Amino acid sequence: MMPSTVKGIWLHGYWFDAKALASNQSTADLQQLGVPTPVQSFLQAWFGTADPIVAHTSGSTGRPKAIKLSRDQMIASAQLTALHFGFSAGEKALLCLSADFIAGKMMVVRALVSGLNLYTAAPTQRPDLLFPEQHFNFTPLVPAQLFAMLQANANTEALGTLLLGGSDLNPDLMALLPQLGVQQLWQGFGMTETVSHLALRQLHPVFEAAYMPLPGTLVESDASGCLRAWGAATQYRWLQSQDVIALELNGSFRWLGRADHMINSGGHKIHPEQLEAKLLQLAVRLPALAPLRHQAFYISQQSHPQFGAVPVMVLEGAETSETASLAHWQVLLQEHLPAHEMIRGLRFEPQFARTPNGKLLRH
Numbered sequence: 001m002m003p004s005t006v007k008g009i010w011l012h013g014y015w016f017d018a019k020a021l022a023s024n025q026s027t028a029d030l031q032q033l034g035v036p037t038p039v040q041s042f043l044q045a046w047f048g049t050a051d052p053i054v055a056h057t058s059g060s061t062g063r064p065k066a067i068k069l070s071r072d073q074m075i076a077s078a079q080l081t082a083l084h085f086g087f088s089a090g091e092k093a094l095l096c097l098s099a100d101f102i103a104g105k106m107m108v109v110r111a112l113v114s115g116l117n118l119y120t121a122a123p124t125q126r127p128d129l130l131f132p133e134q135h136f137n138f139t140p141l142v143p144a145q146l147f148a149m150l151q152a153n154a155n156t157e158a159l160g161t162l163l164l165g166g167s168d169l170n171p172d173l174m175a176l177l178p179q180l181g182v183q184q185l186w187q188g189f190g191m192t193e194t195v196s197h198l199a200l201r202q203l204h205p206v207f208e209a210a211y212m213p214l215p216g217t218l219v220e221s222d223a224s225g226c227l228r229a230w231g232a233a234t235q236y237r238w239l240q241s242q243d244v245i246a247l248e249l250n251g252s253f254r255w256l257g258r259a260d261h262m263i264n265s266g267g268h269k270i271h272p273e274q275l276e277a278k279l280l281q282l283a284v285r286l287p288a289l290a291p292l293r294h295q296a297f298y299i300s301q302q303s304h305p306q307f308g309a310v311p312v313m314v315l316e317g318a319e320t321s322e323t324a325s326l327a328h329w330q331v332l333l334q335e336h337l338p339a340h341e342m343i344r345g346l347r348f349e350p351q352f353a354r355t356p357n358g359k360l361l362r363h
Contacts, residue, residue, distance in 0.1 A: 006018065006046075006075075006112045006113065008020075008021065009021075009043065009108070009111055009112050009118065010090075010111070010115065010116065010117040010118065011030070011033060011035055011117075011118055011119075011120065012033045012034075012035070012117075012118075012119050012120070013117060014029070014033065016029070016030070016043075018047040019047075021043045021044060021046075021047045021048070022044060022047035022048035023048070024044065027040065034120075034121065035120050036098070036099065036120055036121065036122050038098055038099035038100045038104065039095070039099045039104070039108060039120050041099070042099045042104075042105055042108055043108065046071070046108075046109075046112070052068035052069060052070055053068070053069045053070075053071065053074065053105070054066050054067070054068055054069070055067050055069055055101070055102045055105060055192050055195075056100075056101070056192070067192045067193055069195055070235065072235075073195055073232070073233060073234075073235050074105075074106065074109045074195050075109065075113055076232030076233060077106065077109075077194070077195040077196055077198075077232065077233040078106060078109045078110045078112070078113040078114070079113055079232075080214040080215060080216070080217070080232065080233070081106075081110055081196075081197070081214070082110060082113060082114045083214075083215060084200060084214060084215075085138060085161060087110065087114040087116060087137075087138070088114070088115075089114060089115030089116070090115065090116075090117060091114075091116055091117065091137040091138070092116070092117045092118075092119065092134060092135070092136045092137055092138075092160075093107065093110070093111060093116045093117070093118050093119070093136060093137060093138040093139065093160075094118075094119050094120075094121075094127060094130070094131070094134075094136045094138075094139040094159060094160075095107045095108065095111075095118055095119070095120045095121070095140070096120075096121050096122070096123055096124055096127040096130060096139070096141070096145070097123055097140055097141075097142065098122075098123055102192045102195060102196055103140060103165045103196055106195060106196040107140055116137075116138075119131055119134060119136070123145075124145075125144065125145055125148040125149075126145075126148060126149060126152070126154065127139065127141065127145055127149070127159060128149050128154045128155065128156055128158065128159060129154075132158075134158065135158045135160070136158060136159050136160040137160040137161065138160050138161050138163070139159040139160055139161070139162055139163070140162075140163045140164075140165060141162055141163070141164055141165075142164065142165060142358060143164055143168070143169055143170075143173055144358055146162065146164065146173065146185075147172070147173045147176070150173070150176035150177075150179050150180075151176065153179070156180065156183060157181070157183055159183075160183075161183070161184045161185075161186070162180075162183065162184065162185045162186065163186050163187070163188060163200075164185065164186065164187045164188070164203070165187070165188050165190075165196070165197065168273070168277075169187070169203070170280055170293075171280050171281055171283070171284045171293075172284075172293060174203075175284070177203065177204045178204075180204050180205070181205075182205055183204070183205075184202065184204065184205070185202070185203045185204040186200050186201065186202050186203065187200070187201050187202075187203050187211075188200055189201070189211045189255060190233075191241065193234070193239055194229060194233045194234055194239065195233050196233075197214070198213060198214060198217050198219070198229050198231065198233050198234075199211035199212055199213045199214060199217070199219065199252075199253070200212060200214065201252075208252075209254055210248050210252035210253055210254045211252060211253055211254070211255065212250075212251070212252045213229075213231075213251065213252070213253075214231070214233070216231050216232060217229060217230070217231035217232075217233065218230040218231060219245075219247070219251070219253055220247070221245055221246075221247050221253075222240070224244075224259060225244045225245065225246075225256075225259070226240065226241055226242055226243060226244055226245070226259050227241045227243045227244075227245045227253070228240050228241070229241070242258050242259045242260050243255060243257075243258060243259075244256040244257050244258065244259050244262065244271065256271050256273070256274060257271030257272060257273035257274055258271075258273070261273065261362065263299075263301040263309050263310070263311055264308055264309055265301075265304070265307045265308060265309050265310050265311070265340050266306070266307035266308065266340060268340040268341075270311060270340065270341060272298065272299035272300070272301075272311070272362075275299050275311060275341055276297070276298060276299050278337075278341075279292055279297075279299075279333075280292060280293070282333075282336055286332070286336075288332050289332055289333075291323055295315055295316060295317055295323070296315075296316040296317075296352055296360075297313055297314060297315045297316065298313075298314050298352075298360055298362055299311050299312065299313060299314070299343075300312045300313075300314050300347075300362060302344070302345045304344065307340075310342075310344035310345065311341060311342070311343055311344060311345075312343065312344065312345035312346065312347060313329065313343045313345070313346055313347075314347050314348070314349060315346070315347075315348050315349075316348075316349055316350075316351060316352045317348065317350070317351075318348065318350070319348050324346075324348075325346075326343070326344075326345065326346040329343050329346065330342060330343060
């Protein structure tokens with residue numbers, strides 16, 4: 001499909017043609033339907049100019065930057081997603097993510113390409129309450145939205161197949177997934193440069209630990225263990241990332257962490273993301289570590305004269321008598337962590353910096 005063959009979009013059950021969207025003739029009708037301004041702006045940019053679409057990285061791995069994306073690239077990505085999930089024209093999808101970011105933009109493109117009937121709303125923690133009279137086939141979410149719904153014992157069935165992006169899942173959310181019953185939950189792996197996900201894994205009702213690349217997408221691991229990808233979503237050029245992966249024999253891969261976060265401690269390569277996941281798993285089993293389930297934290301590093309660098313735990317909020325002692329944490333963890341992963345430092349920050357879509361900014 002070429003961009004010129006996309007003639008318009010179904011929004012909230014109404015057809016809007018390309019010419020009206022490009023010229024702003026539909027603005028009053030879109031506003032009356034409650035279509036968010038970022039969606040309107042994206043549609044005007046898509047149909048109203050031949051310029052590349054500009055998306056901004058989240059800033060979670062460095063200073064946010066503008067990425068120029070071609071419509072052909074975005075359409076190719078949308079077609080691969082449609083192939084995987086089996087989209088059909090006329091099916092209903094819900095967009096409750098901001099179209100200021102790539103995940104929201106790509107949901108609009110999927111609707112354009114597949115003829116989906118797209119319902120839109122500003123981001124909210126409870127998407128299940130937005131259109132209670134509608135039954136959707138597909139809804140992309142961030143983990144915080146899914147957690148809020150499941151924590152409230154909401155019935156998410158009407159949202160259809162769920163696709164998670166954004167931050168990773170914590171054990172508290174994973175523990176609630178059985179509430180979904182037979183409802184499918186998937187997680188995407190990608191970045192702005194790959195126009196949303198380039199690989200997917202199912203989290204429920206079947207749990208898959210590894211991501212499987214989309215059809216026609218090649219993934220390999222370079223000499224540093226970092227992912228390189230090639231395919232339609234990268235405009236058939238090799239794209240180098242700083243994501244460290246472990247390739248499986250069947251072509252899937254497990255994400256280990258970011259190379260730019262890695263701690264080299266006495267020759268041991270420690271991925272903070274993996275150590276954080278391990279600590280959260282321990283917090284589920286060990287009451288003494290329960291504060292880690294309710295107080296945001298991450299693993300950083302500090303220099304060490306013998307080992308070069310060692311892990312440091314950074315906690316959000318004020319110090320308390322229960323959390324302020326490094327020795328306290330070391331005693332709790334000594335039986336559960338190997339020596340090279342032991343927390344060797346502790347610091348507190350009043351409030352963590354986060355990107356607009358909730359990703360943590362590490363320091």
